Amino acid sequence: MASTEHAPVQPNSREAVFMLIKEGKGPNGQGVAGTYDNWSKYDEDHNDYNGPSFVVSALSELTNRKDVSILDCGSGTGLIGEKLKSEGFTNISALDASQESLKLAAKKGVYKKLSCVEVGKKKMPFDDNEFDVLVASGCVLPTHISPDALREWVSIVKPGGFILFSIRRVFLELIEGEETYYSKEFVEHLNQVLEELEKTKKAEVIFKRDCPNYLCGWHSYLYGIKVVQ
Ligand SMILES: C[S@@+](CC[C@H](N)C(=O)[O-])C[C@H]1O[C@@H](n2cnc3c(N)ncnc32)[C@H](O)[C@@H]1O
Structure with missing residues (x-):
């Protein structure tokens, strides 16, 4: 039976x-x-991952400097760091909640510093204005990194610096067959934090880019934020 x-x-x-x-x-x-x-097989399960190319080409549009200090927040096993390094970026740090993922990231030899912190539970171990750039691919989503983290990110990135973060479209829009991932509450929360940062002149959203086939044929949006103060 x-x-x-x-x-x-x-x-x-x-x-x-x-x-x-x-x-x-x-x-x-x-x-x-x-x-x-x-x-442990995260990298093997990410053969069809175009996110690193989207993130790194967007960053290359924003700066010509390869020595900008970059925090890869929610770095996981370091796939974004690896792509950054292959495109010539030299000053990259990693932060993630998962110690085992960070061990895999460390083996890639692309990060100068790795920090194990769960964003939202503990303050991130960085000074104000420490980084020129923060990238976060695939980690601002329900149960992962809350949109509230943007306030902290804006303070650790220098004025004039950039934050690039991506979110799978299913978390932001109702898509037939994928309704279980959509959260109206999450979307409203994200928009409310972005509006607050713009209103208080701390940051400015410079783009929200549709990235088709970001991962496994799924669309993501890549947000570009410029830190103002
Ligand atoms: C989908 S993976 C993306 C990893 C990497 N950015 C990439 O592009 O391959 C999400 C990562 O975010 C991390 N993460 C989720 N919530 C977190 C939090 N609150 N603080 C720090 N890291 C978090 C997870 O441990 C995981 O490594």
Whole structure:
């Protein structure tokens, strides 16, 4: 007799992250750090990942300097850092909540400093105006990094510097068949923080770019923010 039960979610997989996003906990009840700690084959599961090219080409449009200090926030295993380095950027640091992901990132030899911090739980270990640029690919989303982090990011990036962050379209728009990922609350929260930063003249949204096939054929939006003060 065919079973109607679903196969259990493998804890070391993309499905585990989807479960975290939808249910607030990973398959073994872990939070965000534990869920990514278990995903040891993250790089192998990202053969179809064009995010690094989108992020790095957007950054190259904004600056000619290769020595800008860059924080890769939510760096994971370092795929963005690797692409930055291959395009000549030389001054890159990483921060992530998952110690196991950071161990994989460290092996790539692209980051000068790696910090294990869960954004939102603990203050980030950086001074005001420490970085020229902050990039965050695929980590501002429900259960991951809250839009509230933008306020802290604006303070650690120098005036005139840039923040680039990407969000999968399913989190921001109702898309047939993918309704479970959409969160009206999350969208309103993100827009409210962005409006507040613009109104208080701390930052300016310079673009929101549609990036088709960011990952696995899925669209993402890449936001470009210029820090004003
Ligand atoms: C989808 S992965 C993206 C990793 C990397 N940026 C990339 O492009 O491959 C999301 C990453 O964000 C990290 N993350 C999620 N929430 C976080 C938080 N609150 N603080 C720090 N890192 C977080 C996870 O540990 C994970 O490594």
